[in-house]
Structure formats: structure tokens, C-alpha cells
Amino acid sequence: MTARGADLALEVRNLTVGYGDRAVLKGVSWQVERGTLAAVIGPNGGGKSTLLKTAVGLLRPFSYDTLNLLGKSPREGRRSVAYLPQREEVDWSFPITVLEVVLQGRLVKKGWLGRLGPQDREEACRALELFGLTGLERAQIGALSGGQRQRVFLARAVVQEADLILLDEPAAGLDAQAQHELAGLLVELSRAGKTIIAATHDLDCLTGCFDQVLALNGRVLAAGKPSQVLTEEFVVELFAKHFPKVGAGGEVTVHEP
Amino acid sequence: MNLELVFEPFQYAFMVRAFLGVSLVALVAAAVGTFVVLKGLAFMGDAIAHTAFTGIALGLLIGISIHLSALVFALFTALGVVVLTRVSRVKDDTALAIIFTGVFALGIVLLSTSPSFVGDLNSLLLGSVLAIQPGEIAVIAGFALFVLAVLGLFFRRFVLVFFDPLGAEAAGFPAVAFQTLFLALIAAAIVVSIRAVGVVLVVALLITPAATAGLITKELKRQMALSSVFGLASSIFGLYLSYFFGAPPGATVVLVATSLFVVVLALQALRRTGGKA
Numbered sequence: 001m002t003a004r005g006a007d008l009a010l011e012v013r014n015l016t017v018g019y020g021d022r023a024v025l026k027g028v029s030w031q032v033e034r035g036t037l038a039a040v041i042g043p044n045g046g047g048k049s050t051l052l053k054t055a056v057g058l059l060r061p062f063s064y065d066t067l068n069l070l071g072k073s074p075r076e077g078r079r080s081v082a083y084l085p086q087r088e089e090v091d092w093s094f095p096i097t098v099l100e101v102v103l104q105g106r107l108v109k110k111g112w113l114g115r116l117g118p119q120d121r122e123e124a125c126r127a128l129e130l131f132g133l134t135g136l137e138r139a140q141i142g143a144l145s146g147g148q149r150q151r152v153f154l155a156r157a158v159v160q161e162a163d164l165i166l167l168d169e170p171a172a173g174l175d176a177q178a179q180h181e182l183a184g185l186l187v188e189l190s191r192a193g194k195t196i197i198a199a200t201h202d203l204d205c206l207t208g209c210f211d212q213v214l215a216l217n218g219r220v221l222a223a224g225k226p227s228q229v230l231t232e233e234f235v236v237e238l239f240a241k242h243f244p245k246v247g248a249g250g251e252v253t254v255h256e257p
Numbered sequence: 258m259n260l261e262l263v264f265e266p267f268q269y270a271f272m273v274r275a276f277l278g279v280s281l282v283a284l285v286a287a288a289v290g291t292f293v294v295l296k297g298l299a300f301m302g303d304a305i306a307h308t309a310f311t312g313i314a315l316g317l318l319i320g321i322s323i324h325l326s327a328l329v330f331a332l333f334t335a336l337g338v339v340v341l342t343r344v345s346r347v348k349d350d351t352a353l354a355i356i357f358t359g360v361f362a363l364g365i366v367l368l369s370t371s372p373s374f375v376g377d378l379n380s381l382l383l384g385s386v387l388a389i390q391p392g393e394i395a396v397i398a399g400f401a402l403f404v405l406a407v408l409g410l411f412f413r414r415f416v417l418v419f420f421d422p423l424g425a426e427a428a429g430f431p432a433v434a435f436q437t438l439f440l441a442l443i444a445a446a447i448v449v450s451i452r453a454v455g456v457v458l459v460v461a462l463l464i465t466p467a468a469t470a471g472l473i474t475k476e477l478k479r480q481m482a483l484s485s486v487f488g489l490a491s492s493i494f495g496l497y498l499s500y501f502f503g504a505p506p507g508a509t510v511v512l513v514a515t516s517l518f519v520v521v522l523a524l525q526a527l528r529r530t531g532g533k534a
Contacts, residue, residue, distance in 0.1 A: 053423075056426075056427035057426070057427065057429075058423060058426060058427055075429070078427060078428060078429045079428065079429045081427060081428060082424070082427075082428060083423065083424050083427030083428065084424065085421065085423040085424055085427075089421075089423050090420065090421045090423075090424070091296075091419060091420050091421070094295060094416070094419055094420045095295070095475050095476060095477040095480065096416055096420050096477065100413070100416070101420070103413075104413075104417050104420075104421070104424075104425070107413055107414065107417060107430075108417070108425055108428040108429065108430040109428075112414075112431070113410075116413070140475060141420075153424075160428060162428075166427075
């Protein structure tokens with residue numbers, strides 16, 4: 001293991017992965033240093049979720065040269081990884097309280113038989129306080145707003161002592177203010193030493209505060225600092241297909257792929 | 258009410274066994290059923306019951322324990338569905354329907370080779386709680402204890418995989434193992450319940466009390482406790498009714514459970530419209 005490898009939260013080299021026999025990502029290479037706040041952008045179907053899911057071992061790659069999480073194999077590394085799935089992949093109607101959700105951050109580390117103790121509860125309550133959720137311990141998760149739910153999941157990631165937090169479309173369904181609050185929390189977490197990788201398909205206000213951006217559309221289109229990646233021509237090229245253009249005379253044209 | 262009448266059924270040993278058996282079964286089914294209702298697994302329960310039937314048919318034919326053979330078939334169904342939906346791109350309900358109708362048909366064909374075909378088929382489809390043997394009570398109690406113990410021991414872990422399976426698996430938690438274990442619990446609960454209410458109605462024990470409880474509370478542990486109360490009440494009251502009216506016991510138990518659901522639903526509707534007026 002090189003010293004450099006250990007400094008990386010995520011290291012991917014020449015990754016090809018997909019569903020069934022259809023490759024969604026081809027030959028993707030990317031690395032994220034520890035403590036970075038990174039965004040994965042690109043159109044729907046461009047492979048953002050696929051990349052995150054492969055990184056945490058939910059999808060098996062077709063082929064790769066390197067795939068490391070926190071300098072370890074995904075199997076070992078993911079014990080220190082929190083993954084926040086897309087909104088529709090969590091059963092929000094399931095009757096579970098906020099406190100119980102946060103306690104899950106301890107539970108996942110306890111294997112088959114470990115029990116939760118008073119210390120786990122203390123940690124959970126402290127995390128709830130940190131994210132401004134005190135008083136909501138006994139509330140049902142489904143009764144919370146989108147922004148509050150995100151904060152509960154971040155609190156869960158903190159009690160899990162995750163060093164790397166991956167978020168799949170965290171801004172989806174949030175109003176502008178909640179998006180700003182979320183962005184602020186992600187910045188704070190990264191300052192506290194956590195690595196954050198968020199996939200997002202619209203260039204919402206989240207993207208502004210990131211240190212690093214990866215643009216994906218089946219392959220790597222660009223990677224680097226936001227100022228390098230998010231140039232106007234590039235963003236237009238990346239997203240053009242998805243937005244109709246309104247001309248000076250009011251005529252609407254839809255870009256053909 | 259004449260107290261003698263209340264205790265009348267208990268002078269028969271077979272009635273005592275029936276009360277004991279059906280109560281145990283209803284308790285277990287109601288507890289497991291709460292998760293089944295919350296996760297929309299009713300169809301899976303039905304499928305498991307139908308394949309367990311074939312296990313019982315085979316057990317009867319070759320003379321081994323029907324609980325064991327039913328459990329093997331029920332587990333086979335549960336695992337079969339997990340594998341089929343993982344490796345192929347068949348939808349869950351399609352895969353289930355293909356497996357369970359095929360296996361059920363096989364069971365009927367197998368059973369038809371037995372000389373007591375009609376009687377066996379009847380008792381398997383509709384239950385034969387009055388014919389429970391003393392040894393069977395021990396088996397049912399064993400199953401019940403096992404299911405409740407596993408449910409209690411892993412309660413939080415089951416909740417985790419039902420609520421956020423991807424987040425759990427991504428953190429290295431054995432989510433698929435717990436999902437599969439839960440299917441095995443459904444299988445076990447169904448296998449012991451078939452004797453009481455039969456293949457056709459067994460899903461009612463799993464679903465109806467839990468759904469009734471779900472009308473009243475959204476709090477998980479309370480729903481599970483209430484579900485058990487409704488299950489127990491349905492089985493005891495149902496058996497009484499069937500004793501005094503000579504009705505088929507399994508079906509009467511299910512009818513009481515269904516009536517409870519309708520009554521609670523109606524009361525809530527009344528209260529809601531009453532609140533508006």
C-alpha cells in the first residue's frame with residue numbers, strides 16, 4: 001500500500017460496470033482525497049448512481065484495475081462508509097422513530113448479535129443535537145420534512161463514525177432553503193474531516209460549494225475543480241439534450257441527441 | 258351468561274388442544290404478520306402456503322413429518338424467489354405466481370395417489386384444528402417459541418433492512434441474510450398455521466389482525482402487540498362460535514378476524530364523519 005493510496009477516500013481505475021449485460025459506465029477512473037467535498041454531476045442515466053453503488057459494493061463491477069475505499073478493499077473499507085440512497089429507495093412510510101434511525105448507525109457495526117447500550121443512545125442524542133433535531137427523537141421519520149430527513153441520515157452517518165459519506169441525489173425534492181442548509185451541513189462535515197461525495201443531476205446550489213467535480217455521462221467527461229469543469233460551454237454540452245432552447249423570437253427547439 | 262357454558266368446550270381434550278394450538282398459531286402469525294403487512298408481502302405469504310401444501314402432501318405419502326416436509330418446501334419457495342429475482346429479470350410477483358401454482362399443482366397430483374385423497378385434501382385446504390394430536394402441540398409450541406425468539410432477538414435488525422436495505426448493505430451489514438431470514442420466519446409461521454386454518458385461509462391469520470392493528474396505531478411495537486391481541490381474540494372467539502354453532506373452526510376464526518377488521522374500520526369512519534358533522 002502506497003502512502004498516497006491511504007490518503008485517498010476513493011480510488012477508481014478503469015472501472016466498467018452496469019446492469020445485466022449492458023455497461024452503464026465504461027473505463028472510469030477517478031480519485032478523491034480524504035476530506036474533500038466532491039460532486040458527481042451528469043444527466044439522468046449518465047451513471048452517477050451506478051458509480052456510487054459500485055463504490056459501496058451494491059453493484060459488482062464487470063471489470064476494473066483498482067477499486068479502493070479509504071485505502072482498503074470495498075469489503076473492508078465500507079465499514080467506515082455511510083451511503084444515503086436516493087429518496088425512493090428508502091421506505092419512509094415504515095413506522096420508525098427518528099432516534100431509532102440514528103441508532104442504526106451503531107447497529108450496523110454490531111454484526112449479528114451485538115446489542116445497543118446506553119453509550120450508543122448518548123451518542124445518538126448528541127448527534128441529534130448537533131443537527132438541530134433535539135425534540136424530534138420520538139417523531140416518526142415519515143412525518144419529517146425532506147430537509148429534516150436528510151439531517152437524520154447525516155446524524156446516523158456521524159454516529160456510525162463514517163469517514164466517507166456518499167449521497168445519491170440528496171437535493172432531490174428539497175426547496176431552495178433546505179438545499180442551502182444541506183450544502184452548509186456538508187461543508188461543515190468536510191471541515192470536520194469527513195469526505196463527502198454527492199451525486200446530483202441538476203446544477204443546484206449544492207454544486208457551488210464543492211472542492212471537486214466529476215462530470216459523468218457513460219464515461220468521464222471532465223474532472224477537477226468546479227471552476228475548471230463547470231464552464232458554460234461544457235455545462236451546455238452536458239445538459240443540452242435535456243433542456244429545450246427558447247430562441248429570441250420565443251420559438252422552442254428541442255436539442256436532438 | 259352461564260359460566261358452565263363458557264367452560265363446556267374444555268371438558269373435551271381435543272377442544273383444549275384446539276384452543277391451545279390455534280392461540281399459539283394466531284399469536285405467531287400476528288407478530289410476523291405485522292412486518293408482512295408493512296412490507297406488502299401478503300402475496301408471498303400466499304405462495305409459501307400453497308407450496309407448503311405440497312410439502313405436506315409429500316410428507317403424508319412417504320410417511321415423514323409433515324411439518325418438516327412443509328417447512329422444506331416453504332423455505333424452498335422463499336429462497337427460490339430471492340434467487341430468481343436476483344439472477345433473472347423476472348418480476349417478483351410473476352416469479353412467485355409461476356413457482357407457487359406449479360408446485361401447488363404438483364401437490365394435488367401427488368396427493369391424488371393416496372387412497373384417502375378427498376379427506377386429506379379437504380383437511381389441508383380448510384384446516385383440521387380439532388384433530389390436533391397431543392404431540393403436535395409440542396411441535397407448534399416449539400415453532401412458536403423459535404419464531405418469537407428470532408423476531409425478538411433481531412427486531413432492530415429486521416427494522417433496519419425493511420427501512421433502508423441499501424444503506425445497511427452499503428455499511429457492510431448482512432442485509433440480504435436478514436431479508437432471507439425473515440422469509441424463513443414467514444415460512445415457519447405459515448407451516449404451523451396450516452393445520453389450524455388450512456392452506457386457503459392461512460394468509461388471513463398473517464394479514465388480517467396486523468392490518469386491523471395498523472388501523473389503530475402507527476407505532477410499530479404497539480401494532481405488533483395489538484395484532485397479537487386481535488389474532489388471539491379471533492382464534493378463541495372463533496373456536497367458541499364454531500363449537501356452539503357446529504361451523505368449520507378454521508373458517509370461523511378467519512371470519513371473526515375479518516369482522517374485527519370491518520368493525521374497527523367502520524368505527525373509525527363513523528368517528529371521522531361524526532367529527533365533521
